[in-house]
Amino acid sequence: MSDGYSRLIEKIKENKLNCDLSIIEKAYNFSKAAHEGQHRESGEPYIVHPLEVAGILAELELDCTSIVAAILHDIIEDTAYTSEQLRENFGDEVVMLVEGVTKLGKIPYTTKEEQQAENLRKMFLAMSKDIRVILIKLADRLHNMRTLKYKAPEKQTEIAKETIEIYAPLAHRLGISKIKWELEDISLRYLDPQGYYDLVDKIAKKRKEREAYITQITETLSVKIKELGIEGAQVDGRPKHFYSIYKKMKTKHKTLEEIYDLFAVRVIVNSVQDCYAVLGLVHELYKPIPGRFKDYIAMPKPNMYQSLHNTLLGPEGIPFEIQIRTWEMHRVAEVGIAAHWKYKDGGGTNSTELDKKLTWLKQLMELQKDMRDAKEFIDNLKIDLFADEVFVFTPKGDVISLPVDSTPIDFAYSIHSAIGNKMMGAKVNGKLEPLSYKLKNGDIIEILTSSSIHGPSRDWLKIAKSSQARNKINQWFKKEKREENLLRGKELVEKELKKQGLTFSQLFKAEWVDILLKKYNFNTLDDLLAGIGYGAVTAAKIITRLKEEYKKTLKPEEIEALGLDSAVQVRPEQKKKAVPENGIIVKGIENCLVRLSRCCNPVPGDDIIGYITRGRGVSVHRRDCSNMVNIMENDDRLIEVSWYTSSNVSYKADITVMVNDRTELLMEITNVIGEAKIPLKAINARTTRDQVAVMNLTLEITNTEQLDNIIKKLKKVKSVFEVTRNKQ
Missing domain, CATH: 3.10.20.30 (Beta-grasp domain)
Structure with a gap:
C-alpha cells in the first residue's frame, strides 16, 4: 500500500469515523488500477490526487461514502470506466456523488467561458440534491491549488481567479473556514505574487513584537479566567490569514502599519454561559471600541458560525480583536456544514436541521x-x-x-x-x-x-x-406581460436579423429551434420570443446559434459569398462598389494581383510605391523601405500606386511594446486595445532576464492616424517605456 493510502487510514482512525476499512481498500485498489499509467503535471502517479482529496474529507470528519466517492471521483471523467461499472462495485449513492463532481462530457459549446459556466451550474444542481457533492469538489480544488505550481502561468491565473470568485466564497457559505482561508491565500499568491510576497515579508519583520504583544494579553486573560472559576478554557493568539489583511489594505486604502488587529485573541470555553462571563471580564480589563461588538451566538451567521466578536484597546492603546466561543462552536467554525456528517453510533444527520442551514x-x-x-x-x-x-x-x-x-x-x-x-x-x-x-x-x-x-x-x-x-x-x-414581451421579442429578433442581412425563414427552421428550446428550457417558439422580450436571453445570442446551424447547410463558397463568417452581415443593397484587393489602386491597371510587403508593413497614410515582380503581381512598399531605397531611381519595374480610402478596408500593422514586467500587465495592454475598438489579430510575448516584457502585437487598422493614437495610449500604460512600429 502507498504512503498516501496509509495516511488516509490513519486519519480515519484518528477521527474515529464509523467507516468500513475494507470498502476504502476496495475503492483504493479500483482507482489505482483505473488510473494505472496516468501521471499528474508534478510527475506523481495520478492515484496520489484522489487519496489526498479523500484525506482532506477525512480531516473534515465526513462519512465513509464521501471518502469512497473522493477516491473514485475522477474515474468517469479520466478513465475508460463507466458509471455502470462503478455502480456494480460501489452502489448508487457513490455513483451519484461521483457524477455530481464530474464535468460535462462531449457537449458542444460556443466558448470556453460558457462551458465553464455550464459545469458550475451542473455542480450546483447536483449539490442541491446532496451537499456532499460540493464538499468533495472543495477538497478536490484545495489539493489542485496546493499543486498549482506545476501548471502553466496562464492556467495558474485562470484557476486562481475562479477559486477566489467561486470556491472560496462557497467554502465561506458552508462555514468551512479552514478550507476558505487556504484557498484564498494560495489564490492571492498566483493572482498578485508581488503583493503577496511583499505582505509576507513585511509581516515576518514585525512578527516577534506582535507575538510578544498578544502573548502579554493571552497570559493576563488566562490568569483572570482561572480566578473567575472557569475551568478548561483555552486562550491563544491567532494570526489573521494573508488574504484578509490584503483585502483590508486594498478596500480601506491602508498600509500594513495602519492595521493593528493582525492577530486575534481566541478564547474557547465549555459553555455559552462561560462565553458571556469571559466577555464581561474582557470589558473590565480592556476598553471596547464602540460599534465593533458582534454577537453571533444569539444571532448565528447563515453558515452556522457562532462566536462573540469585539475589538478592544489593549496595553499602550493598540487595538486587538477577540473571539469567544465554545468547543462545539469552534469545531463548526472550522468545518462548517461538514460537522453534520460526523456519524455517531451509526446514526445519520438530522435532515430537517440540515435543511434549515441550507x-x-x-x-x-x-x-x-x-x-x-x-x-x-x-x-x-x-x-x-x-x-x-x-x-x-x-x-x-x-x-x-x-x-x-x-x-x-x-x-x-x-x-x-x-x-x-x-x-x-x-x-x-x-x-x-x-x-x-x-x-x-x-x-x-x-x-x-x-x-x-x-x-x-x-x-x-x-x-x-x-x-x-x-x-x-x-x-x-x-x-x-406575455403579449407585450412576445411583441418586443419579435421586434428585437427582426432588428437583429436586419442588422445581419438574414431573414426569419432562413434561420428559424423547426429542427434548429428545437435545439434552442431544449438548451434554454423553453416549451415553444413563442415562449422563446417572449423570453427575448423580457430579457431572459438576447436576440443576438439566439441569431448567432441559428446562424451556426444555417452555415452547416451551405458550401464554403456560399458562406463566403453571403459573408456569414463576419460578425455583422452587410445586406446586398448596402454593399458599395467593389473595393480593390488590399485597398490599393495601381495606376493604369485593373484586376491586378497586389500584395502588401511584409518587410515594411505599409498602412494607409504611408507614402508608398509599387514594384512589379515576376509572376507575383505588384508588391507594395513604403517609399522609405530599405529594400526600395537602392532601386528607387533606376528600376523600370516601379509603378505608381495609391491607397483606396475607405473605412471598410482594414490592414495589419505590427508594433512592439517594451515594458517592465509585472502582474496584470497583459490584461491592461489588451484592455487599452479593446477600448479603442481595434481588433488584436496576434500577440507574442516573452520576458528577458532583466524582467523586461517584449510584446509583439499585430493590429487590424484602417489608417496611420489610428495606429499613432493607439501607440500614444499604450505609452501611457504603467511600466511601458517604449512602443515602436515594426518597419522591418
Missing part, C-alpha cells in the same frame, strides 16, 4: 429555474450568494440575511413574492424610507402593501441588489 441553497435553485443563460447564472451567483451580508429584522424579530447594500425591495421579496408585488412603501425603524434606502445591520423593516398595487415597477430591477428579488420581479413581468 435555506440559501433553496434560493439558489429557485434562481436557477428561470435563468436560461449559464454565464448569467454564475454572474448572479457571485453577486448574490457570495456577497457580504447585512442582517435585518422583521417586526416580529425574525432575522433576515441579505447581500450588503440591499434595499426594502430585496427584503420584501425575501419574505414572499406576493408581498413584493403588492409593496407600496417601507418603514425602517418606524420611519418611512424610500425604496432605494440601503439596509443596515440591525434595521427593523416593515413592508407597507396595498391591494390597489398591480405589480412591481421595471425601475425596481435597477434598485434591487439580490438576484432573488430581480428574478421574482422578472417572473411577474414574464407572466403578466
